[in-house]
Amino acid sequence: MSLNKKRIAVVLSIIVIAVVAFGLYYSLSLYKGLQSLQKTSGNSPFSDVIASEEEAVEPPKWLGTEPVNVLLMGVDARGNKGNEIPRSDSMMVVSLDPVQKRIHVFSILRDTYTDIPDHGKNRINTAVTHGPKTAMRAVSDLLGIPVQFYVYTDFQGFIKLVDAVGGVDFYVEKDMTYESKADNHEYDINLKEGEQHLDGKTALQYVRFRHDALSDYSRTKRQRDFTNAIVEKMKSTTSIMKLPTILEEVSPYMDTNLSVNDMWQLASVGYKSKMEASEQIPPTKLLEEKYVGRAAVLGVTSSKDLQDYVRDILEADDSEPAETEDSVHQ
8 A cells, every 4th residue: 555545544534533422422511411401309490399299190101102292381580488388480382293293382371261180270380390290290180182291491591491492593583662660771672673694682683572452362472483593503404513502501490301312312303394373372262361369360151172182283284284374374
């Protein structure tokens, strides 16, 4: 073998070793990052309620071939003391069908008045204060579908996620302003209409804004729309390469019952799937504004009709999409 050929062989060998080493490092970093999202009892935000949920009914195990439903809970932890669990500021269910390769998102109005398992009736945003299993059961009973997993985060986790993926190019549909004097203006909202690049803080302003005529109704739609934008950004090659760094950034602010294997499977399903629709729960046609004592809440006129509504959306054939009045195109 000539000297030049030997040099080429050595260089190629070094490149191969470097690629393999990087692959191993990437895989190990990614595994550790995913593993860190599932907190132990000692550092879980739910450490004070874990014992009370030990006897709770476990959700059905996901085998990877049937539809799976994940409850996303965003909380506002400002002003909370110690290990006190705040009420959920937003609740969304992401439903993935690995066979049909479809994704549906349901955002639940936080003032929906419903049964909280073992705790009577209350607004659904109180369910998480009794623990994640209680929240999953409450949402499962409301929608009539099994909820196998949850992901829990607060304002800072949301900000870190958006910043870690490099922000999102997004169209803000109108001017949005609100002053938060109680927080020394840290969470003021000041957005202008138009296409723009939202970083973590401005994205939080967008998904939190509810100071208009439709209040929480329009806010949940904005949250669904922005979730779709984040999902698309996460699918980008740049973000995939940055996953270990992204996980390192958001891990301190998140908790989940997803195992690393579950996360791998979900990531694979999500990457191959198409976003079909996003809906408000309860839909406007099944809403009933009422008072419980002096508290204004949102009732459901028919639990059966609500569950039928959810089932019809999930089971609709691609050629005949379900007709909904609260879809992403409303």
